[in-house]
Amino acid sequence: MKRIIPLHQNESYWLLDEELMELIKSELDASIFSTYPEYERLKDMLAEYAGVPSDSICVSPGSDAAISLLTELCTRKGQRIILPVPTFYGYERILARHGADIVPTYYSEKDDRFEFPLKETLANINDNCAIFLCHPNNPLGCIIEEAELEVLFDAAKSQNALVVLDEAYYEYGGTTNVDRVLDQPMAVLRTLSKAFGLSGARIGYAVSSPDIIRSMQRLQLPWPIAHSSAVSALVLLKNEKKVARRREAVLTERDIFKTELAKVPGIEVFESATNFLLARTDNAAEFAAKLKERGILVAVTDFMTGFDIARELLASTLRIAIPSPDDREYVLDAFHEVSLQLSSEVV
Numbered sequence: 522m523k524r525i526i527p528l529h530q531n532e533s534y535w536l537l538d539e540e541l542m543e544l545i546k547s548e549l550d551a552s553i554f555s556t557y558p559e560y561e562r563l564k565d566m567l568a569e570y571a572g573v574p575s576d577s578i579c580v581s582p583g584s585d586a587a588i589s590l591l592t593e594l595c596t597r598k599g600q601r602i603i604l605p606v607p608t609f610y611g612y613e614r615i616l617a618r619h620g621a622d623i624v625p626t627y628y629s630e631k632d633d634r635f636e637f638p639l640k641e642t643l644a645n646i647n648d649n650c651a652i653f654l655c656h657p658n659n660p661l662g663c664i665i666e667e668a669e670l671e672v673l674f675d676a677a678k679s680q681n682a683l684v685v686l687d688e689a690y691y692e693y694g695g696t697t698n699v700d701r702v703l704d705q706p707m708a709v710l711r712t713l714s715k716a717f718g719l720s721g722a723r724i725g726y727a728v729s730s731p732d733i734i735r736s737m738q739r740l741q742l743p744w745p746i747a748h749s750s751a752v753s754a755l756v757l758l759k760n761e762k763k764v765a766r767r768r769e770a771v772l773t774e775r776d777i778f779k780t781e782l783a784k785v786p787g788i789e790v791f792e793s794a795t796n797f798l799l800a801r802t803d804n805a806a807e808f809a810a811k812l813k814e815r816g817i818l819v820a821v822t823d824f825m826t827g828f829d830i831a832r833e834l835l836a837s838t839l840r841i842a843i844p845s846p847d848d849r850e851y852v853l854d855a856f857h858e859v860s861l862q863l864s865s866e867v868v
C-alpha cells in the first residue's frame with residue numbers, strides 16, 4: 522500500500538516517538554476502557570501546565586468544542602462576534618451553526634507579510650460584543666504583535682467585551698496571555714492536538730475566570746472526554762520535558778524545510794510561528810492534486826473562508842504541515858517535480 526504523508530491537517534504527525542508511545546501504552550489497561558475518565562486529575566495537570574488554578578480550566582473534546590461553548594454563551598446574550606478573517610475555518614462553521622451575528626474584519630498583505638486589521642477591529646468593539654482572535658493564526662501562520670494585542674485587550678476591557686484568544690499553536694512560536702484571564706473577560710483556548718501531537722485524542726481546554734469556566738461547564742455533559750484520551754494526555758503532561766524536546770525538533774525542521782521549500786521555483790513561502798507553512802503558487806489546486814498522486818496530502822486553503830476578501834488573500838495558497846526529517850527529502854523532491862511539470866505544461 523502506498524504510504525501517505527499527512528501534511529493537510531496541521532497535525533504534528535511525527536511528534537509522538539516510540540519512547541512516548543511506550544509510556545502511553547504502559548498506562549492503558551482494561552480499567553481505562555471500562556471506567557469513566559479521570560477528568561479532575563487531567564484538569565489539575567492542565568492547570569499546572571498553564572500556571573493557573575484548577576477552577577480556571579474547562580476541558581473539552583478538542584478545542585473546537587470549547588469554541589462552541591463560548592459561542593453559545595455569547596449568542597445567548599445576543600452579543601455580536603468580531604472575527605478577524607481568515608482564521609481557523611472551524612470558527613465560521615461553529616458561529617454559523619449558533620446563528621451568531623458575525624462582524625468580519627480583514628487581514629491584509631504588505632511586503633510579503635500579513636497584517637492584522639487593528640483599526641477595523643478596534644472600531645467595532647462595543648459593550649455588546651465579543652472578539653475571537655487567533656494568535657498565531659491558522660491558516661496564515663502569523664502572530665498578532667504584542668503591542669497590538671495590548672491595545673485590543675485594553676479596548677475590550679473598557680467595554681467589558683469578552684476576548685476569546687486562541688493559542689492552539691502558541692508552543693510553536695507564539696506568546697501566551699494566559700496570565701490575563703483574571704484581569705478582564707477573557708478565555709484563552711489551548712489544545713493538545715498540536716504541541717503534544719495528540720490530535721486523535723481530542724483534548725482541548727479553555728483557561729478563564731472561574732465564573733466563565735462555570736458557565737461553560739454548565740453547558741457540558743459529565744465526562745466530555747474519553748478515559749483513554751485523558752490518560753494519554755496525563756502521560757504526556759507528566760513527561761512534558763520529553764515532549765518539549767520533540768517539539769524543538771519540529772521547530773528545527775520547520776527552519777530547514779522552509780528554507781528548502783522557498784527554493785522550489787514558483788513557490789512563495791510565508792513566515793510561520795506554527796507547525797505548518799503557508800505557501801503561494803500559481804495553481805494551488807492542481808499542485809495539491811499532483812502531490813496527492815505522490816502520497817503527499819496538503820491543504821488547499823480556498824475552502825477555509827466564506828468571506829470574499831479573506832478568500833482573495835488566500836488565493837492559490839497551500840497549507841503544509843512540517844514533514845518529518847525522514848520524509849523531508851521525498852516531499853521536497855515531489856515539490857520540485859510538480860513545479861517543473863506544471864511549468865512545462867504552461868509552455
Ligand SMILES: Cc1ncc(COP(=O)(O)O)c(C=O)c1O
Binds near residue numbers: 530582609725
Ligand atoms: C487555531 C485553531 N484552533 C482550534 C483548532 C481545533 O483544534 P482541536 O479541536 O483539535 O483541539 C484548530 C485545529 O486545527 C486550530 O487551528
